[in-house]
Amino acid sequence: MYPHFQDAELENWHDFEVESRREIVALLRGIGEKNQLIRMLIKGEADVCVTSILDVDDAAQAVYLDCSIDQEQNRRVLASRQLSFETTLDKVRILFAAEHVEATTYEGNPAFKIAIPATLIRLQRREFYRIATPVSNPVRVLIALPAELGGPTSFPLADISCGGISILDNKMMLGNAVGKEYPDCRIDLPEVGAVTTALQVRNSLDLTLLNNKSNRRLGCEFRHISRGALATVQRYITKLERERNARIAGLS
Structure with missing residues (x-):
């Protein structure tokens, strides 16, 4: 379109x-x-x-x-x-x-x-500041897939903002249907806590990695997220920013 x-x-x-x-x-x-x-x-x-x-x-x-x-x-x-x-x-x-x-x-x-x-x-690029999540110890989201697709499955995140997350789906389990909604997804945010929210797929991008393996990045928007859960997400983003700023200060 x-x-x-x-x-x-x-x-x-x-x-x-x-x-x-x-x-x-x-x-x-x-x-x-x-x-x-x-x-x-x-x-x-x-x-x-x-x-x-x-x-x-x-x-x-x-x-x-x-x-x-x-x-x-x-x-x-x-x-x-x-x-x-x-x-x-x-x-x-x-x-x-x-x-x-x-x-x-x-x-x-x-x-x-x-x-x-x-x-x-x-x-709305200016509305939500997003930050990359750790690669070595990735943040994960648990999505309740139907039994025929393997049941509840966790996926690593690529980044997070107060508007949503990017999910790395290297096994192509979630499909790429824009608009598809997954209810009751649990995101475990290290040292901060877990949040539960519905996620709606807003876009899909297939990537070919350097080792020729393919990966899919799904951009998902938080749906019906509670104010408390959003505050938890914001605390985690602030934590990541502090850690990143400390690393930059240490390198300078």
């Missing part, structure tokens, strides 16, 4: 998809009200136009966009089967796509019209 945005940022688990219609409309209206410029990319071409949101009509399920002064470029946009859009709102990247665009007018001037997107991606 987002063919032009397969960059490193999109491989990280906390890039997440917004599915709430109300939130999508509010974000698009915010982009329009702040006159944010939007990069519009035509699928299959290196063609980039700059546009802006003129209006979001929730009742008509339509977003009105400014069109180009270049008529040939406008024709290519209208002929496109898919368009990708990228902009920022309050320093957060926003990505969305459209499969159909039509020519219209807005307040008497030529414009484009697309449907309000069903989903959009909001890259």
